[in-house]
Every structure is written in C-alpha cells, then in structure tokens.
Amino acid sequence: MEFIEFPTSFDAEDYIFREGDAGDCAYIVDSGMVEVSTIKGGRKLIIATLTKGEILGEMAIIDRLPRNASARAILPTKVTVIPHDYLGQKIDKSDPTVRLFLRHVMARYRDLTDRLCEVFEGLSPDQQAVQTDEFASTTMELKSVMSQYEKMQQRIDSAVTKPGSTAGTSLFGEATLMDTKILVTEDTRLKSALVKKEFLLHYQPIVELASNRIVGCESLVRWKHPSGKLFPPSGFIAQTEDSGLIIELGYWIAEEACRFQNRLFSEFQQDLFFAINLSGRQFDDESLIPNLASIMDRTGVRREQIKFEITESLLMDNPELASQWLHHLKATGAKLAIDDFGTGYSSFSYLHSFPFDTLKIDRVFVSAMLSSAKTKQIVKSLVNLSHNLGMDVVAEGIESDGEAQLMRQYNTKYAQGFYFSEPLTESEFIKLIRHPIIDLAE
Numbered sequence: 001m002e003f004i005e006f007p008t009s010f011d012a013e014d015y016i017f018r019e020g021d022a023g024d025c026a027y028i029v030d031s032g033m034v035e036v037s038t039i040k041g042g043r044k045l046i047i048a049t050l051t052k053g054e055i056l057g058e059m060a061i062i063d064r065l066p067r068n069a070s071a072r073a074i075l076p077t078k079v080t081v082i083p084h085d086y087l088g089q090k091i092d093k094s095d096p097t098v099r100l101f102l103r104h105v106m107a108r109y110r111d112l113t114d115r116l117c118e119v120f121e122g123l124s125p126d127q128q129a130v131q132t133d134e135f136a137s138t139t140m141e142l143k144s145v146m147s148q149y150e151k152m153q154q155r156i157d158s159a160v161t162k163p164g165s166t167a168g169t170s171l172f173g174e175a176t177l178m179d180t181k182i183l184v185t186e187d188t189r190l191k192s193a194l195v196k197k198e199f200l201l202h203y204q205p206i207v208e209l210a211s212n213r214i215v216g217c218e219s220l221v222r223w224k225h226p227s228g229k230l231f232p233p234s235g236f237i238a239q240t241e242d243s244g245l246i247i248e249l250g251y252w253i254a255e256e257a258c259r260f261q262n263r264l265f266s267e268f269q270q271d272l273f274f275a276i277n278l279s280g281r282q283f284d285d286e287s288l289i290p291n292l293a294s295i296m297d298r299t300g301v302r303r304e305q306i307k308f309e310i311t312e313s314l315l316m317d318n319p320e321l322a323s324q325w326l327h328h329l330k331a332t333g334a335k336l337a338i339d340d341f342g343t344g345y346s347s348f349s350y351l352h353s354f355p356f357d358t359l360k361i362d363r364v365f366v367s368a369m370l371s372s373a374k375t376k377q378i379v380k381s382l383v384n385l386s387h388n389l390g391m392d393v394v395a396e397g398i399e400s401d402g403e404a405q406l407m408r409q410y411n412t413k414y415a416q417g418f419y420f421s422e423p424l425t426e427s428e429f430i431k432l433i434r435h436p437i438i439d440l441a442e
C-alpha cells in the first residue's frame with residue numbers, strides 16, 4: 001500500500017480522535033495546536049499540548065490498540081495522517097527482533113503513562129502543579145523508554161530508507177521520517193520550550209538572620225507548560241543536562257537573573273545579591289566563564305553581587321579540574337557558594353582548596369535539627385568550620401521559627417526557606433522588597 005498524505009483540517013474544539021476510538025493512524029501537526037487528554041477519577045488530565053511538527057497517536061502505529069486518550073484541536077489545526085498500514089507494513093517486514101523489541105518498548109511505555117496518570121489522579125490541582133518525587137521518577141523512567149523508542153525509530157528509519165527501499169519515493173519522505181523520530185523525545189519539546197520562552201525564573205528571598213532583612217535571593221527556574229502547569233526543575237533539569245540544552249538554558253537563566261538584579265537596583269534602589277545555580281554539565285562548555293562575564297557586564301550588574309551556586313557532585317567527579325574552573329570563575333569577580341552541603345560525599349578535608357565564599361547547609365540537616373541532638377551538633381560544627389574557612393553560611397529550607405532561632409543561636413548569617421518566603425515571581429518579589437524587613441508577626 002502506498003502512503004497517502006492528506007492534510008486534514010480541524011476547527012478549534014473539534015475532536016481528532018476520542019478515547020476508545022480505533023487506533024488506526026498517527027498524526028503530525030502541520031499547524032495549530034492539539035490537546036491530548038484523558039479523564040481520570042472524573043477529572044480531565046491534560047497529557048500533552050502539541051504544536052507544529054509534533055506527532056500524536058503514534059502508539060496506534062505499533063500496536064493498534066484503541067485510543068487511551070482523546071485529542072482535540074484547541075486552535076484551527078491542520079494535521080497529516082499516517083495510516084497504520086503504511087508504517088505497520090514496514091515494521092512487519094523488518095527483523096523479527098526489531099518488532100519484538102518495539103512492541104515490548106511500547107508495552108512499557110503504556111504501562112508507565114498509566115502509572116503517571118494514576119500518580120496525578122491522586123493529587124489535588126495544587127499538588128499537580130508541583131510534581132511529587134514519584135511523578136518525577138516515573139517521568140525519568142518514561143524518558144528512558146522514550147530514548148529506547150527513539151533508537152528503534154532510527155533502526156526502522158535506516159531500514160526503510162536504505163538503498164533499494166521504495167519508502168524514499170513515497171510522499172512520506174525521509175525528512176518527515178526524521179521529524180517523527182526526533183519528535184518522540186522530550187528533549188525536543190524542551191528545546192522548543194526555550195524558543196517559545198516557556199521558562200521563567202522565580203526568586204526566593206535570602207534574609208540576614210540578625211535583622212530579618214532581605215539581602216539577596218536565589219533564582220530558581222520553572223517551566224510553564226502550554227497546558228498551564230508549572231513544572232519545578234526536578235522534572236526537567238536532568239533532561240536538559242542529558243541533551244546539553246542546559247548550556248543554552250543556563251545562559252538564559254544567568255541573563256534573566258542578572259537583568260532582574262539590575263532592575264531592582266536601578267528602579268527600586270535595592271542592591272541585592274543574586275544566587276544563580278550552575279549545573280556541572282555547564283562546565284563542559286569552554287566558553288562558560290567568558291560568557292558569564294559578558295552577561296554580567298551586558299546587564300550592568302556589579303559582579304560581586306552575583307553568586308554562582310555549585311553542588312558537591314561537581315567537585316567529587318573531578319576535584320582538580322573543578323578547582324581550576326572555580327578559581328577561574330572566582331577571578332571574574334563573582335562570588336561562589338557550595339549548595340546543598342552535606343547531601344553529597346565531599347570531605348571537609350579539602351573544602352579549603354575550593355574558593356567558596358558561602359556554604360549552604362542542606363535542608364535535610366535543618367529539618368532534622370530540632371529532633372536530633374546529633375544533627376544539631378553537626379549543624380553547629382558546620383557553621384563553625386565554615387567560619388574558620390572564611391565562608392559565610394546560608395541555612396536552607398527554614399520552615400519554622402524554632403529552626404530560625406537555632407540557626408541564629410549558632411551565628412548563621414543567612415537563611416532561606418518557606419518560613420520567610422516561598423520562591424516568588426518577579427512582580428511578587430518587587431512587591432515584597434518595598435518592605436525588605438520580613439515581619440513574621442503578621
């Protein structure tokens with residue numbers, strides 16, 4: 001059977017397919033926007049929002065089961081239909097192990113998406129906006145299945161387009177097959193999220209414990225998915241690290257944070273320090289340090305007001321190289337902080353060989369401190385050790401007055417946590433900073 005390409009138009013609100021329909025074709029979105037959703041526990045759960053170049057209904061091509069979700073145009077939309085028989089035939093002609101493997105991958109994919117739906121189902125709309133750990137780990141598993149799927153697509157692709165194959169001459173040519181292959185990965189969606197400006201930063205105030213005055217903040221990235229959900233970094237930073245997108249995203253984050261730092265200074269006369277998280281993967285980019293320096297210059301911030309946060313894992317992978325990088329970064333004039341201290345395996349013994357200005361004590365210690373005398377002792381020693389090494393300390397994840405009091409007692413200079421403020425949008429932050437001393441009596 002020859003592939004017949006027929007672009008089909010749908011008006012906004014039209015269904016392309018409904019849950020339970022026969023799964024006899026897949027679609028590539030040519031224009032417009034499609035929402036894929038399912039009903040779980042009486043609530044509509046949006047699985048994906050797809051735009052130009054993205055593919056939907058592709059599972060039907062593999063296993064021809066009924067649709068397990070509905071797809072509806074949310075704008076006037078054109079799609080190209082890929083009938084099951086077209087690709088089905090190619091798959092059937094392929095090596096039996098390829099078929100077996102592909103079916104296995106698809107079965108796992110379905111199983112995982114079902115689990116993802118179940119996790120979501122149990123959450124309130126507020127909780128859904130912030131992923132649970134279980135959701136994040138299922139997403140990671142899903143990603144690995146998707147990458148296996150992608151590899152299979154590559155094998156099928158090369159089988160289909162190898163010399164002598166008739167597929168290259170069909171209307172469904174090589175370029176579209178390539179698109180199909182690429183578009184099944186989440187990375188592509190994240191890349192387009194960067195292009196479409198779907199990332200944004202929230203800013204969590206950092207207070208000086210002696211005065212409760214906001215003296216700085218940490219910038220924290222979020223992904224505003226077209227479905228309206230706001231994804232925290234645990235749901236996507238690892239993917240951007242795997243694909244290398246973190247390098248481009250990292251520059252966007254640095255520029256956006258520096259721009260806001262400068263805005264607070266020039267419009268509101270608030271010269272706060274801004275902490276920016278760096279992922280270890282960003283150091284693979286040889287131009288990282290000069291590029292960060294030029295971002296700081298371009299945005300007009302004073303370099304000493306920017307503090308780059310690095311986690312212990314970067315130091316542990318290759319301490320000597322990490323030390324060189326950090327010395328170069330420090331030479332730009334920016335400050336450096338070691339983040340989530342205590343969660344990795346870094347040893348106190350060589351902490352002094354890294355040029356950190358600040359040590360951030362991880363929330364796990366802060367939250368265990370009130371109920372454990374041992375943890376209390378560890379926190380106290382950590383603060384003293386940091387001071388002896390010339391570093392100031394930020395206590396992360398302060399959630400109660402008791403925790404804040406104890407950290408004050410230990411002479412911890414700074415604190416950050418929901419007790420003082422959650423991470424805020426730019427406009428919320430501006431509102432708060434008009435009165436920079438946080439009044440906790442209110």
Ligand code: C2E
Nearest residue numbers: 219220221232233253277278279397398399416417418419
């Ligand atoms: P982090 O750098 O340690 O950031 C602090 C995290 O703790 C934030 O989570 C913040 O919302 C959360 N937090 C703050 N106060 C409290 C509290 O009192 N209680 C509790 N339970 N949590 C609190 P978030 O925004 O989900 O970020 C998670 C991690 O993702 C960050 O940990 C950081 O490692 C990474 N991340 C965030 N933004 C970026 C970024 O722009 N670039 C990179 N490379 N990584 C980022």
Ligand code: MG
Nearest residue numbers: 218277309339
């Ligand atoms: Mg951080």
Ligand code: MG
Nearest residue numbers: 339340360396
């Ligand atoms: Mg941290």
